Structure formats: structure tokens, C-alpha cells
Amino acid sequence: MGVPLLRFLFRKMWNTRWLTLSTMAGLIVAVAFATSIPMYADGALKRVVTQSLQERSTGLPAGSLLMRYQSAGGGKTDIQALGDVDQYIKKDVPSRIGFPYRSFVSSLSIRGTEVVPVDSTKVDASRMRQLTLMAMSGLNKQTELMQGRWFADGEGGDVLEAVMLEEAMFRNDIHIGDEFDYPVYGGLNISLKVRVVGAVKPLKDTDPYWYQGLESLMGTLQISEAAFKKQLLEKRSIPVNNANWYYAFDLREIKTSQLSPLGRSLDRLNIELYQLLKDTRIEISFADTxxxxxxxSLQLQTLLFTLATPMIAMVFYYIAMNARQSLEKQRSDIAVLRSRGAGTRQIMLIYLLEGLLLGLIALATGPLIGWFMAKSIGSANGFLAFVDRKSIPVGFSTEAMIAGLAAVLLAVLSTVVPAVIYARSSIVGYKQKLARSDRRPLWQRWFLDVALLGLAGYGWYLFNERQILTFRTGMTTDQLDVNPFLFFVPALSIFAMGLFFLRVFPLLLKILNRIGKRFLPVPLFLTLTQLSRSSKAYYPLMILLILTLGLGVYNASAARTIDLNSTQRTLYRYGSDVVIQTVWEGRAEIRPGSGNPGNPGGAGNGAGGGNPGGGQAAPTRINYTEPPFEIFRSLDGVESAARVLQAKGNVVISGRSAGQGTLMGIENVDFSKVAWFREDLFPAHPYRYLDLLGDYEQAAIVPSGIAEKFQLKPGDLISVGLGDGMIEFVIVGILPYWPTQYPDQSPFVIANLDYIYDQVPIIPYEVWLKMKTDAKVAPIVTALLDKGIELASVKDVRSELIAQSKHPTRGGVFGILSLGFIVSVLVSLSGYLLYWFFNLSGRIVQFGVLRAMGLSRKQLTGMLLLEQLFTGGLSIVLGLLIGRITSVLFLPFLQTAENIDNAVPPFRVVFEEQDMLQLYGVVGVMLLTGAGLLFLHIRRLRVHQAVKMGEER
Known part of the structure; x- marks a missing residue:
């Protein structure tokens, strides 16, 4: 029974090979998409784990694990238990952790004491020396001998031989050959003799081996491990005061699937250590980290899966649509098999085996494609922008395989469940259903489309009321919180609007048919009749096109909006490519009446004066010496340079204080060459305002908020108190924003720099630089230092943007949206072509009848073209339109409740023309290919073969 069943299965798959191949392609894409996200999250984890762990381990290397036994006080040490815990830590702990270690060191020490020279004539006895006897494993491999020799191997004799760090010997005034009495208290009354035989120096003081820090070892006498155990522990029963075991594990290859087991292993380790030797515990661990x-990592995967869910659902819908087409084509075969004695279980088994076979192929090939997709996500620098940066270490993980398996199971269920339903029907039931083919689908009868529209509208309401924005993933892309619901709810909206249109679509067709049946040409009348009678058959294609193209538009706009707004906010905050603050030398001027001479000199970066002496002294004024500025213009890589003063002062309007604001002094020509402007932020071009500044010496530009509050107009006066002087300006321009200025936080006044310096002593300014393309900042810094110009700070906006682009969340968001856009395009294209291919091939008899009735080839072609235009063309237009409407409705909510009030520059939704052109190109290919497919079918149509007795095959 098994072999005939398999033979029948392969024959069936071959007869419907195009549908089988398209279903398999959809399965592979679904598996690839599902596996790429855990792979990327796993790679992102590997990229940042070392830095994250190092920050959490107080300067220790990543993967530091310190286990310590601390004596409770004076009691005898259980040597057997100490040996057991030592063996356990050395042999079992590395296997329990499961990662290689870069360094391991164990140390034993007894209680420190004040040592006394044996021969006071050779050693200065008046000096106090507090030292500790210690034995460290592997000391000879981590140090080099500078003087003397190493201690003897083995337990040695009655005199313990020790080495010390060279620096420790210098501090304690100890020399090679010095002997000391080392008293041991606590009721033992033992005095050990220790001879210093060598001086050592670390080979590399930054090696993890020196986890304790060299400073803590400056008071130690290092003896051999054998001497410590035999002479001190066994022979003299001296209690151990402290025992340490330190590992520096290499966690660079850690995977997300290993995080939980490793955390549990560390938690269990504490219990087992304490059971082996009381008072032994983990001192430093990376468990919390x-x-x-x-x-x-879970938040990152949740975010990315939520972003990808609409696309994955769309792929599943594509698979289900293909399965339905295949089943519709084979439904009569199923009914015949059922009527001839085949059981439901047998028929179901055939389709289950087919689904499992395709699923296994998808599981074998999908993760490989997912690996490349994860690499692409890691190299995403923006929407549809992939750069050749160092790739993340992507590998196959347990989570990825689980995600792939889940995708396969869902896809197989979506194909097998309809087959089960069809397998229960007989040939009589099949014919009855054909007779009731005009019955509305279930979602229309139950008004699910209206319910989904209401749900999407409620989601928009929650966004608008700032309630749903309280949900956080903990991951932010620059200054924008990427809320996963902002991709789930809009996808729901697109789907709901598409379904609602399908409810209205038959009514529109009937109205057009009724209005134009008397005067419409035959092809158009036949098209409307065909569509109105069997509109339900076109629903799968239409909803697929609306969903894919709508999601494509929304994802493209969302990615461009996130990218552009975050980039422009960073550019606005910096104001120019590079902002340099030099160190200004200043000398305090002793003013009459000052009770304190103050500080006669020094460097400073601030403006104005202060009271260095306190009390009733009058404030001093600092006279600054301006560093040479022309040097900046001649630097290699600098296109333009400008002096920009930003100083805090009291803004006074008509004798009333408007609070503290920012006075920005600029030189209009230089500033126009270096500043970043977004032209839509200003009522007129920003150069117009700069021209006005150049026309009047006292000219000033003020923000719109202050102008509205105090009813200011051009020509009014405004004053700014700077230091102990008051500067008066004439308003020549009013605008809402200016680079680096945030009017809601502090008012600003833009004025001429030379005029400000005419009114008050010169105070430090910034230097703004416009850089040439690909010019580096490091050579500029070196050149300035070589010329004697000290720098207080250097800010490079390009470095900041590069750092933002490398953030795992940002790369993940843009990578997923870019891949989702590409998948949307491919799914819509393949879905459209496959649907029309099988739609046309299944209507050969209908076309033959129409041709036999006298319809010309030209009329038949026109009828089918109109049919494509009314279904596919209309769906395409609706998909693009719904995607745009959804973007306008939901993308403004990318602003969070925290930053919506002070978003500068203002948030804007972006539709990139290039993305739309790509979509239009795909749409053009779809329609042209569909038309070509249609012409091919009409050309190959033979009336005498098409018109025949029997079923359509």
C-alpha cells in the first residue's frame, strides 16, 4: 500500500508541479525569514557581549568568575575539604561552564603579620613591614626573574624561600637574601623563617592573571604551592585565611540559547561550593549580567519578530492561496476518489505527506538562505542600504531551528486543513457547492472586516491618546522608540481596509453593469458580468496585492522616516560636521574694590566673570587670549571654518526679563558655509536671514515663541545681559528654529559676533568646520596639537552617525524592513503571475465557447485585459493608496510621549520617490507579464480542442 501511495503522490505533485514549486518557494521564504531573526539576534549578542560584561565586571575581563574561601576566624582548616573544592574547581567548573578560559589562577594565603628581620645588622629593623605569605599557581609563567633566583621546587626545608615583586621589594626596603621571622598568632605561637631569594616582574600587567591588581600584591611573600601545602597546612596546621580561584572565560562565541543554562549553572555552582567547603562562595560572577x-536579547528578538510578523503572515497567506488554487484544481479528483471508495484518512495522508515532504525541503534549504538574510540584516545601514562592514558572527542556533520548524508546521497546517475539508466531500457535495458558488464568504457573513476596521480604529485612538505608547521594548533607535505595535496595528489596518473594499467591490460591479448594460461594448459587458458573478474567486489575489503593496509602502515609509528624522535630529544638535572647542588662556583682572586678588592666571573655557575669593569682594573679569583662528581654514580636509559664540545671558525685552537664554554670535558668510540647515524649518530661506544680519551691525534674530509671547516685530529692541554688560540689538528676523538651538527649553538670540565683541571683552567661542567628503578628524587634531593649539573638546557628527548605524537594534529594524519590502515585492509579483496563469488555464472551455459564439480574438483579449485591470490593477492602486494613508495615520506616532513636545526639528513622515518608483516598476512588470501571459493563452487557444464534452481539466 505504501509504494502505490507514494507513486500516486509524486504523480500528483508532477501534474501540479508549478503550484508545488511555488508552494515550496513560499515555504522556503517563510523558514528563511523566521530563522534569520534568531540568527541575527545571536550574532548581535556575540558582537556586544564582551563590552557589556566588561562594563558590569568593574574593569575585569569578560567572563570573570572569582570563587573565594574566607576563613570564619582562627579555626583549623579542613585540609581534605579544601583539597576537594580545589579539585572540583579545577576539573569540574570549566566543563560546567562549557567555554574555554583565557586565564586561571588559584592562590592560598595565611593571615598577614608584621615581620621582623632575623639579622638587624643587615636589614633595617626600625621599618615596619606588614607582609602576607601567599602561594599563586603559575607565577613563574606570568613573571620574569629580575634578580636572584626562583624558590626551590617542592616543600623545601625549615626556611621558606620566597620571591617578591621588584616594586614591592623597593617599597619595603628588602634585598635578595634578607631573612625574616614571620610570627603566626591565634594560639599556635609559631614563628616561620622566610628568606627572600628573588625579585620578579609581571610579563604583562594587564593580563587577567593579575585580577587582584598589582597594588594588592605589594605586601606579599610568594612561596611555592608545595611548600605552602606541606609545610604550612599539613606539617604546622596553620589555618588558611584566604583561598581564591579565578577564571577568565572567553564568552565571545556565546549563543542566545546558552544564556539560560549558563545562568542556572552559575546559580547551582554557589550551592555546590558551599557544600564542599563551608564559607566558600562565588565572589564575582557574570550571572546577573x-x-x-x-x-x-529577548527584547531585540521580540521587536524584530513583531516587525517581521506582517511579512511572515503575508508569506503564509501566499502559501495558503497557492494551496487553495491547487486544491480547487484537484477538487474534482478528490471528489471522484472519495466516491470510488478512498477514505478521508487516505486522502488526508496524501496531502499531509506532500506537506511534510515540502516542509523537510524547506527546513533543509531555508536556514541557509536565512543565514544570508541575517548577514544582510547585520550589514543594513539604512532602508535598502547595505554596506560592506565587518559582518556579525551569524551561526545556526537552537532558537533559529525552532522558529524554522514552527514556520513549517504552520505552513503545512494551512495546506492540510483545507484538504481535510475537501476530502470529506463527495462528488454530489462538490456539485452542490458549485451550484452555490455565489454565496458570500464567511468573513463577509460575520462582518469580520468591519470588526477588524473597528479594532484598527481603536488602536489608532490609543496611539493618539498616548496610551499604547507606554509599551516599551527597552530598545531605541537613536531618539526614536521603535514600538512594535506601530507595525502590527497598521498591518491590521491595511488588511481590514482591503477586506472592506472587497465587500464593496461586487456592489460597484453590479451598479456599473446595470447602468451600462445597454450601451457598453461587448468585451466590457462580459468582463463586468464575469466579475459580478464570480467576484469571490478573485478575492485571494486582490487581498494579497493590497496587503503586499500596502505593507511595502508602509515599511518603506517607516524606515525612511526613522532614518531621516533620527539623522536630522543629530545633525541639528551638532549644527555642523565638526565642532571644536579650544583651550583659551585667561588672566583674571583685579578690579577696583576687589577684596581678593583672585587667580592671576590659568586656562578657562567659560565666559564672564566670577568671584574667586568669596566674601564681599567684587567679581573679577577674565581677559582671554584668542587662539589663532586662520589655521583652521588651512587644515587638510577642511572645506570651511567659522567662529561661533554660544554664551548664556539674561534676555531683557522692554525692561522685562524673559529669562536666561542663549546668545549665539556668528559671522554670516562663514556660518552659511558650515551650518546644517533644513530649509522647510524656516518661513524663508535661511540665507535671507543671514543677509539681514549682514545689513545691520546691531541686527538680531529671535525665536517665534518669544516674539509671540511679547508681541515682538522686526525693528523692536531686545537686550542681552552678558557678564556685567548689557548688549542692545534690533530685531530683523523672527523664525522658529536655528541649528543647535531648542527654543522650548531656552530662548535664543542670533547676532553678529564682531558687534558682540565690540560691546564686551572677548570670550571663548567654538570653531565649526565643514569637512570635505571622506576627510578624517584625527589628522586635524594632530595638526592643531603640532601647532601648539590645545583642544578642550572635539565633536564629530559623522562619527556619531556611524556609531548609531552600528547599533544592533537600528540595524535589525532597517534590515527587517528592507527584507520585508523585498519579500513583499517578490510575493506580490509571483502571486499575481501564478494566479493568472492558473486562472487562465482553468477557463479554456469558457474561452472556447466565447470564441465559438463569434467573439473575436481581439475582443476576447480586450475582455481579459479589462478583467485584469478591474481586479489586479484596482488592487494595486488600492494597495499603494491604503499604504500611503496608513503611513500618514500611524507614522507620526513614532514620536513617543516623552519627545513629542520638544521634537526639534519637527517630526515628518517621509515618502521616498525612489521607493515608489521601485514599486511602480514591479507593478509595471506584473501587468506586462500578466498581459503577455494572456496573449500567449489566447494565441494558443484552439476552439475545436477547447469545446468538448466533459469536465474542465
């Missing part, structure tokens, strides 16, 4: 990073 692993738990925190597990949370972050």
Missing part, C-alpha cells in the same frame, strides 16, 4: 543580557 547574563540575565540582563538575556532580557535584552
Amino acid at each position: 547574563l540575565a540582563d543580557f538575556k532580557r535584552q
Whole structure:
């Protein structure tokens, strides 16, 4: 029974090979998409784990694990238990952790004491020396001998031989050959003799081996491990005061699937250590950091899966649509098999085996494509922008395989469940259903489209009321919180609007048919008749096109909006490519009446004066010496340079204080060459305002908010108190924004720099630089230092933008949206072509009848073209339109409740023309290919073969 069943299965798959191949392609894409996200999250984890763990381990290397036994006080040490815990830590702990270690060191020490020279004639006995006997494993491999020799191997004799760090010997005034009495208290009354035989120096003081810090070892006498155990512990029963075991594990290859087991292993380790030797515990561990990073990794995967969910659902819909086409084509075969004795279980088994076979192929090939997709996500620098940066270490993980398996199971269920329903029907039931083919689908009868529209509208309401924005993933892309619901709810909206249109679509067709049946040409009348009678058959294609193209438009706009707004906010905050603050030398001027001479000199970066002496002294004024400025213009890589003063002062309008504001002094020509402007922020071009500044010496530009509050107009006066002087300006321009200025936080006054310096002593300014393309900042800094110009700070907006682009969340968001856009395009194209291919091939008899009735080839072609235009063309236009409407409705909510009030520059939704042209190109290819497919079918149509007795095959 098994072999005939398999033979029948392969024959069936071959007869419907195009549908089988398209279903398999959809399965592979679904598996690839589902596996790429855990792979990317796993790679992102590997990229940042070392830095994250190092920050959490107080300067220790990543993967530091310190276990310590601290004596409770004076009691005898259980040597057997100490040996057991030592063996456990050395042999079992590395296997429990499961990662290689870069360094391991164990140390034993007894209680420190004040040592006394044996021969006071050779050693200065008046000096106090507090030292500790210690034995460290591997000391000879981590140090080099500078003087003397190493201690003897083995337990040695009655005199313990020790080495010390060279620096420690210098500090304690100890020399090679010095002997000391080392008293041991606590009731033992033992005095050990220790001879210093060598001086050592670390080979590399930054090696993890020196986790304790060299400073803590400056008071130690290092003896051999054998001497410590035999002479001190066993022979003299001296209790151990402290025992340390330190590992520096290499966690660079850690995977997300290993986070939880590793955390549990560390938690269990504490219990087992204490059971082996009381008072032994983990002192430093990365368990908490692993738990925190597990949370972050989960948040990243949750965010990316939520972003990808609409696209994955769309792929599943594509698979289900293909399965339905295949089943519709084979439905009569199923009914015949059922009527001839085939059981429901047998028929179901055939389709289940087919689904499992295709699923296995998808599981074998999908993760490989997912690997490349994860690499692409990691190299995403923006929407549809992939750069050749160092790729993230992507690998296959357990989570990725689970996600792929889940995708396969869902896809197989979406194909098998309809087959089960069809397998229960007989040939009589099939014919009855054909007779009731005009019955509305279930979602229309239950008004699910209206319910989904209401749900989407409620989601928009929650966004608008700032309620749903309280949900946080903990991941931000620059200054924008990427809320996953902002991709789930809009996808729901697009789907709901598409379904609602399908409810209205038959009514529109009937109205057009009724209005134009008397005067419409035959092809158009036949098209409307065909569509109005069997509109339900076109629903799968139409909803697929609306969903894919709508999501494509929304994802493209969302990615461009996130990218552009975050980039422009960074550019606005900096104001120019590079902002340099030099160190100004200043000398305090002793003013009459001052009770304190103050500070006669020094460097400063601030403006104005202060009271260095306190009390009743009058404030001093600092006279600054301006560094040479022309040097900046001649630097390699600098296109333009400008002096920009930004100083805090009291803004006074008509004798009333408007509070503290920012006085920005500029030189209009230079500023126009270096500043970043977004032209839509200003009522007129910003150069117009700069021209006005150049026309009047006292000219000033003020923000719109202050102008509205105090009813200011051009020509009014405004004053700014700077230091102990008051500067008066004439308003020549009013505008809402200016680079680096945030009017809601502090008012600003833009004025001429030379005029300000004419009114008050010169105070430090910034230097803004416009850089040439690909010019580096490091050579500029070196050149300035070589010329004696000290720098207080250097801000490079390009470095900031590069750092933002490398953030795992940002790369993940843009990568997922870019891949989703590409998948949307491919799914819509393949879905459209496959649908029309099988639609046309299944209507050969209908076309033959129409041709036999006298319809010309030209009329038949026109009828089918109109049919494509009314279904596919209309769906395409609706998809693009709904996607745009959804973007306008939901994308403004990318602003969070925290930053919506002070968003500068203002948030704007972006539609990139290039993305739309790409979509239009795909649409053009779809329609042209569909038309070509249609012409091919009409050309190959033979009336005498098409018109025949029997079923359509």
C-alpha cells in the first residue's frame, strides 16, 4: 500500500508541479525569514557581549568568575575539604561552564603579620613591614626573574624561600637574601623563617592573571604551592585565611540559547561550593549580567519578530492561496476518489505527506538562505542600504531551528486543513457547492472586516491618546522608540481596509453593469458580468496585492522616516560636521574694590566673570587670549571654518526679563558655509536671514515663541545681559528654529559676533568646520596639537552617525524592513503571475465557447485585459493608496510621549520617490507579464480542442 501511495503522490505533485514549486518557494521564504531573526539576534549578542560584561565586571575581563574561601576566624582548616573544592574547581567548573578560559589562577594565603628581620645588622629593623605569605599557581609563567633566583621546587626545608615583586621589594626596603621571622598568632605561637631569594616582574600587567591588581600584591611573600601545602597546612596546621580561584572565560562565541543554562549553572555552582567547603562562595560572577543580557536579547528578538510578523503572515497567506488554487484544481479528483471508495484518512495522508515532504525541503534549504538574510540584516545601514562592514558572527542556533520548524508546521497546517475539508466531500457535495458558488464568504457573513476596521480604529485612538505608547521594548533607535505595535496595528489596518473594499467591490460591479448594460461594448459587458458573478474567486489575489503593496509602502515609509528624522535630529544638535572647542588662556583682572586678588592666571573655557575669593569682594573679569583662528581654514580636509559664540545671558525685552537664554554670535558668510540647515524649518530661506544680519551691525534674530509671547516685530529692541554688560540689538528676523538651538527649553538670540565683541571683552567661542567628503578628524587634531593649539573638546557628527548605524537594534529594524519590502515585492509579483496563469488555464472551455459564439480574438483579449485591470490593477492602486494613508495615520506616532513636545526639528513622515518608483516598476512588470501571459493563452487557444464534452481539466 505504501509504494502505490507514494507513486500516486509524486504523480500528483508532477501534474501540479508549478503550484508545488511555488508552494515550496513560499515555504522556503517563510523558514528563511523566521530563522534569520534568531540568527541575527545571536550574532548581535556575540558582537556586544564582551563590552557589556566588561562594563558590569568593574574593569575585569569578560567572563570573570572569582570563587573565594574566607576563613570564619582562627579555626583549623579542613585540609581534605579544601583539597576537594580545589579539585572540583579545577576539573569540574570549566566543563560546567562549557567555554574555554583565557586565564586561571588559584592562590592560598595565611593571615598577614608584621615581620621582623632575623639579622638587624643587615636589614633595617626600625621599618615596619606588614607582609602576607601567599602561594599563586603559575607565577613563574606570568613573571620574569629580575634578580636572584626562583624558590626551590617542592616543600623545601625549615626556611621558606620566597620571591617578591621588584616594586614591592623597593617599597619595603628588602634585598635578595634578607631573612625574616614571620610570627603566626591565634594560639599556635609559631614563628616561620622566610628568606627572600628573588625579585620578579609581571610579563604583562594587564593580563587577567593579575585580577587582584598589582597594588594588592605589594605586601606579599610568594612561596611555592608545595611548600605552602606541606609545610604550612599539613606539617604546622596553620589555618588558611584566604583561598581564591579565578577564571577568565572567553564568552565571545556565546549563543542566545546558552544564556539560560549558563545562568542556572552559575546559580547551582554557589550551592555546590558551599557544600564542599563551608564559607566558600562565588565572589564575582557574570550571572546577573547574563540575565540582563538575556532580557535584552529577548527584547531585540521580540521587536524584530513583531516587525517581521506582517511579512511572515503575508508569506503564509501566499502559501495558503497557492494551496487553495491547487486544491480547487484537484477538487474534482478528490471528489471522484472519495466516491470510488478512498477514505478521508487516505486522502488526508496524501496531502499531509506532500506537506511534510515540502516542509523537510524547506527546513533543509531555508536556514541557509536565512543565514544570508541575517548577514544582510547585520550589514543594513539604512532602508535598502547595505554596506560592506565587518559582518556579525551569524551561526545556526537552537532558537533559529525552532522558529524554522514552527514556520513549517504552520505552513503545512494551512495546506492540510483545507484538504481535510475537501476530502470529506463527495462528488454530489462538490456539485452542490458549485451550484452555490455565489454565496458570500464567511468573513463577509460575520462582518469580520468591519470588526477588524473597528479594532484598527481603536488602536489608532490609543496611539493618539498616548496610551499604547507606554509599551516599551527597552530598545531605541537613536531618539526614536521603535514600538512594535506601530507595525502590527497598521498591518491590521491595511488588511481590514482591503477586506472592506472587497465587500464593496461586487456592489460597484453590479451598479456599473446595470447602468451600462445597454450601451457598453461587448468585451466590457462580459468582463463586468464575469466579475459580478464570480467576484469571490478573485478575492485571494486582490487581498494579497493590497496587503503586499500596502505593507511595502508602509515599511518603506517607516524606515525612511526613522532614518531621516533620527539623522536630522543629530545633525541639528551638532549644527555642523565638526565642532571644536579650544583651550583659551585667561588672566583674571583685579578690579577696583576687589577684596581678593583672585587667580592671576590659568586656562578657562567659560565666559564672564566670577568671584574667586568669596566674601564681599567684587567679581573679577577674565581677559582671554584668542587662539589663532586662520589655521583652521588651512587644515587638510577642511572645506570651511567659522567662529561661533554660544554664551548664556539674561534676555531683557522692554525692561522685562524673559529669562536666561542663549546668545549665539556668528559671522554670516562663514556660518552659511558650515551650518546644517533644513530649509522647510524656516518661513524663508535661511540665507535671507543671514543677509539681514549682514545689513545691520546691531541686527538680531529671535525665536517665534518669544516674539509671540511679547508681541515682538522686526525693528523692536531686545537686550542681552552678558557678564556685567548689557548688549542692545534690533530685531530683523523672527523664525522658529536655528541649528543647535531648542527654543522650548531656552530662548535664543542670533547676532553678529564682531558687534558682540565690540560691546564686551572677548570670550571663548567654538570653531565649526565643514569637512570635505571622506576627510578624517584625527589628522586635524594632530595638526592643531603640532601647532601648539590645545583642544578642550572635539565633536564629530559623522562619527556619531556611524556609531548609531552600528547599533544592533537600528540595524535589525532597517534590515527587517528592507527584507520585508523585498519579500513583499517578490510575493506580490509571483502571486499575481501564478494566479493568472492558473486562472487562465482553468477557463479554456469558457474561452472556447466565447470564441465559438463569434467573439473575436481581439475582443476576447480586450475582455481579459479589462478583467485584469478591474481586479489586479484596482488592487494595486488600492494597495499603494491604503499604504500611503496608513503611513500618514500611524507614522507620526513614532514620536513617543516623552519627545513629542520638544521634537526639534519637527517630526515628518517621509515618502521616498525612489521607493515608489521601485514599486511602480514591479507593478509595471506584473501587468506586462500578466498581459503577455494572456496573449500567449489566447494565441494558443484552439476552439475545436477547447469545446468538448466533459469536465474542465
